[in-house]
Amino acid sequence: MGRKWLILLAVLVLFARLFAAYSNPGFSSPEAYVHARHIDYILATGKPMTHDTLSWSGKDVAGSVLYEYLLAAGAFFLGTYHALKIIPNLFATAGLIIVYFLGLAITKKETIALAGAAFAGFMPYFFLHTVNNASAASLGVPLFLFLAYALLRAHDHRWVVIYLAILFFTSFYSPMILLFVFALAVYLALVLTGNLAADRIELELVFFSIFFSIWAQFIVYKNVLFFHGWGIFFQHIPDAFLANLSHVSLLGIFYDMGVVPLIAGIAVVYHYFLKKKDRTVYLLTGVLLAITLTVWLRLAPLVDGILYMSQVFSSLFAEWLRSFQKWFTHTRAARYPYLFTTSLTLLFLLTTIHPIVAGLPELSGPRQEYLEAMDFLKTTPQDSIVAAPLDDGIYIASIAQRANVLDSDILLAPSPEERLSDIKRLVSTHIETEAVELMDKYHAEYLLIHDDQTPLAYAPGKCFTNAFSNTLVTVYHKSTLCRVRPR
């Protein structure tokens, strides 16, 4: 009975996701455009892109290519655009099925687990951050949850094999596996301090997982570790390269994560710390603590941390709902059973659907005027280098297919801090010679600026001519005759 409703729920969530994704012709984040370039490269050559000639005017590409290959397999049948719209949403929808089984493992009640899965499926933060940007987290989060679920069932030999297979895949899929490993360590600490007997099979798997996942990261990120050194762990990179931290507020996060699952999840963690003992809740608590700590220490990106946390809260929400339902049956209101269902539905609509609907307009891709500027850049000589603010870098490489001076893909990037400060100086300086010198430093011929920025003091002028302009952006061309001679 519950399974049928689960399938129906999954279909509903998938439909809602596809509707939201196809409501906007573009993609809501540059990440999707990067994936698009990689997929096209894989489809054309069969090999992963190891050197990107456009990003940072040419740099090596680092990291796992598993996600791109999965998308490329879909793109082979659907085309790149539809693969980027459909496949990540299929993955993300699978997440609610795992939340359902985790909820079922905790509560042993199908309807309650189903309610938890419904909240997970429409969790605003997860929905809005994975629906139209082809985010790798759309598969990463379900894999993460599935690993936790498989570990809890590891006393069955078949699940040991499943766990190892998923561990193998996830370790080479995303560095977020290190978060899972950290969560396992916290889980073991909770089990031991909670006086629960440590399961030997679990211990062995945890021990193996720690070493395997770390080894896998050494293999996948060998060049990155060698290039960046220790700094990569502590995100020794300017804030500008981190995901929109300035726009994040704590209240906003609470609202986007869904107030009810969040409060319910915290209540369950608190309750289990003090009174009850349960391995599943301890494991999910371990995940939450690990994510909170790593995000707080800036070892993991904030956006990814919240994405992973949001689905864990949905699983814990099921346990809260079970306790609440139990309490409800002992109150006078129990005479009106529909009151419970109605209030739950209202809560659901208010805390999930409403933020999603409110957030949909933000899912739109680049504006038409912006795309016109990209079309213009496409007409420039193929080896042109375009200097532009950080946020435009990926669009220049992906849509206009021209080399940029910098973009947000910082791994293996040459002197990112220096380039960022040079670009800032380029758009703020009043001295034309300095601008020419900076453009020459990166062999850039074009400069793109947004019209809402402070106008350039030196352009249009002798060295910088207006090459393209509309209401959103202006592109200047630097004369090749202008050069600064040394003293």
Add this chain to the structure above:
Amino acid sequence: MKSAILGIVLVATSLVLRLYHHAPAVPGIDSYAYLQGALALYPNLTFAVFVGIALTLLSVFLTRKLAVRLNLHDLTWIFSLSPYFIYTSIFATTSTLAQPLILGILLAYFSGYGMLLYFLAFLLGWLGIAHTVVALLMLILFKKKPWIVVPSLLYYLAHPAFVRTRGLLVEFGSPVGLSSFAVLLALVGVVLAWKYKTKYYWIFLSTFLVLVTSIWEQTLLVYSNIVICLLVASAFSGIRKARWELRDVKHFFLILLFCGLLFSDISYATTVGRMAPDQQMQDALRFLRIQAPHGAVVFSSPKNGYWIGYFSKLTPYATTRQVRDSPYFLATSNLDELIFFMSRNEITYVVLTRDMVTDSWDGPERGMPYLVQNKDIFDRIYENPSVRIYHFRGKR
């Protein structure tokens, strides 16, 4: 030797790679800093490598004896698969000699050969201030007479020289160091050995001290490596002997640990195979040796200083241990300032490398590479794809 065969193969791989790239057999900056001071001992680079390999093979032999004595049968192959094994085999530094000496001291202590222990500690004490302090501490910990190293201690206290560590783990870009995977596994070794903490607290304390201080003093890495190898061997043996519910996972785990150590070493072997100086640098500096008068001062990046000294036999303006004001003048775009600086310091040659162009100036038309294009002031006397040499004519 059988258990060390993989490690020896990887050392050979590094050397073959260097040969393939026509690079000098000895890589690194430290090697040439040492070789310049020990020219009488090493007539050429091949001999230096030969000595290094002979001493490392001696280390393998001593490690094997130690493994039997300590009942840690995995110690030999773990030692031979450490990146430091490659380092001591190919790089010419005092660590190459310190490694068999420390292993000999440990073996002499466990075998009860007191005189041999004193002799080896005495020799170790003369390798540098850090080695002297280690020899002194070991003699104190072993409850032996520490005065044997007092002469070397007094000498080095008057002439102290330290080598700053440029990274601890080879996977994180350090040209010399430990394997991250081994360090991680060593933590398991610490956990397994923790039950002996009260009985052998001094071993724990000194181990911790050596590991921490090697973050700052590169010379101590040779001791850290031996400590890490011992801990890894005890962890490996502990995991192998433990009864596991999931036997297959145990086998996977042991294979994983082996692969982790092996891959780390392979990665380091290939890095060493490509490490500077290369053939082009050697050719350029040998050209300069013929071209330039004896005693001429050469300006370049401090990283090239010891290579200039060794291959061209001329005087480098700056070295990694004496950087002086070279970074400023490498970056300057003021020609008059540069001329004044070079005339004042009697610099007659400038050596620019491809690495310098990408590292220091982010392009060929900035800083010094741009200024040396002035043909009235600088003559380009040599050029190959990696190195350009300019002769400074003097004032305009």
